[in-house]
Amino acid sequence: MPKRVVILGAGYAGLVTALELRKNATPEDTEVILVNKHNYHQLVTQLHELGAGAKSDTSARIMIEPVIRNKYITLIKDHVESIDPKEKRVRLSQQELSYDYLVVALGSETEYFGIPGLKEHSFILKSINQARLLRTHIERCFAEYHYTRDESLLTFVVGGAGFSGIELVGEFADRMPVLCEENNIPLDKVKLFNVEAAPSILPGFDKELVERAEKSLTERGVKFLVGVPIVQVEPGKVHLKNGDVIATQTLVWTGGVRGNQIVIDAGFETEPRGRAKVNEYLQALGYEDVYIIGDSCFIINEETGRPYPPTAQIAGQMGTAVGKYLFADLRGGTKEPFKPQIMGSIASLGRKDAIAKIGKNYQATGRFAYIVKDMSKLRYLAKIGAVIKKA
Ligand code: NAD
Structure with a gap:
């Protein structure tokens, strides 16, 4: 037996x-x-690309059956x-x-750390389906703005500036000009906040790389609010510990x-x-x-x-x-x-930029770091023998 x-x-x-x-x-x-x-494997490391609309769902969805074919593995969905x-x-x-x-x-x-209203009124990015919800919601916000001119529709908040939050605001920063162009809306109408409870973004990561990320993202329109935890969320409102309230229809929670x-x-x-x-x-x-x-x-x-x-x-x-x-x-x-064996950590900062710590001592930034990240995804796909459709 x-x-x-x-x-x-x-x-x-x-x-x-x-x-x-x-x-x-x-x-x-x-x-x-x-x-x-599901009958597919999800590349959850790429979901920020899907959530912002930079890539299609198929770029992160790997059908399992072809990967396990002829290997005597029974998949139960x-x-x-x-x-x-x-x-x-x-x-x-x-x-x-x-x-x-x-x-x-x-x-x-x-x-969710028990923060009132957070679970009920935020988007998260842990699956392709959640990424799709976020992407379609953002497109709807742009479309609706034409009729209502409600500025909260063009105010986007990412809660948490760990790796997930930073990779997502990086994608948003590159995606917003495209959405503005498509919807004939001036870019300066868009507000993009990244709220972080700790005194710095990317807590614990190398200081020079953190500064590099902050500069790159700030230049592309991201406003960082650091040292201010989100303490409550209501429909259309994000409350911060310092008493400020951000009027927004979009909070994405990447806080832990x-x-x-x-x-x-x-x-x-x-x-x-x-x-x-x-x-x-x-x-x-x-x-x-x-x-x-x-x-x-x-x-x-x-x-x-x-x-x-x-x-x-x-x-x-x-x-x-x-x-x-x-x-x-x-x-x-x-x-x-x-x-x-820790090879390093790489955070993408949108479509063309990234920060990387490779091994214990080596740092990389910019297009090169971005390519290294892409290569690690390709290496993984080759390892599992996956076929992926081009985004
Ligand atoms: P995280 O826990 O690393 O970061 C969450 C951030 O949210 C923290 O900086 C925290 O201070 C902040 N935060 C917590 N409560 C808050 C509040 N009330 N208001 C505002 N900010 C608050 O979570 P993550 O970014 O989802 O990452 C999870 C794990 O996955 C980590 O280990 C990370 O390294 C890993 N990851 C790696 C990559 C990569 O290698 N490229 C990408 C994504 C995630």
Whole structure:
């Protein structure tokens, strides 16, 4: 009887796990089931491009079937509802599955910090469908402005200036002139705010790169409001801690992420923001048959004593490692503790500009950094053997 490996989530971590495991495990020794709520894999690192309307949805949507074809991976398109690790069962909305080994790669959720009205009255960018909602909303704001001349329609607020917020305002900054031209509206009617609670944008990132990003974006019309948290949101209004109120029809919240509720509800040990604690082999504490990886888990960087950030780069590396660990579980063999190899971090600043920290010491900016970022996406697509339509 083959052992059954069930992988929950076909994001960067889950899809790579399935592909890596299948490099070695044969259908005779292992059954691999991949559960995902869509029949496509989403390049969530590119959603800011979609949300601003710079690229089409197809540029971030990878159909899973061609990627797993002939690899003996069964894709079940369904929602995961709950996990029972004691009974070794997973409940989906249409069926139940038992497993010998489970990989939980369900990603993260948006952290709203209990800010009143924020969840109800903001856009987020965690899926292609959410990006599409944002894009069509912005187009509608421009169209409606013709009739109402309501300035709040052309006031756009991004809450949070971490990597997600900065990449999004970069896209907005390049997109607004195009939308103004198409709608025959002077560019100076558009207001684009990026609100950040911390004293600086991109908290914790290299100072020179932060200044470079700030300059590039400010020159293209972004107004940064730093050191002022968003404290309340109502329809048409964003309230800041300093008492200011921004009248806007568009708030995009990129203020933080937390772990997945399904992981918390399953009773796995988690840290305060809901990410699962795992051992050096990415196994859930107390459950050697459950791996929790990607944004759903939490690992500490021993050099800094701080948690590694939840990034696609680390999620993919965890997928590769767990594909190997599972093979060792199934066939016997040694496992090397997981240690991420951080190649660097790159934030795009629109269509042509970016800031990059490569390795520990090297920095890059401008078109070159932008190309490096594009190359890392292409490298990933080649690794999973994906075919992508041109945007
Ligand atoms: P984040 O947590 O990194 O940033 C959120 C920002 O929102 C913080 O700067 C925080 O101070 C701010 N904030 C929190 N509460 C606020 C409030 N009430 N008002 C205003 N600002 C508030 O979240 P993120 O940017 O979504 O990134 C999540 C993870 O994904 C990070 O680890 C990041 O490095 C990673 N990421 C990487 C890339 C890339 O490598 N290009 C792109 C996007 C995200």
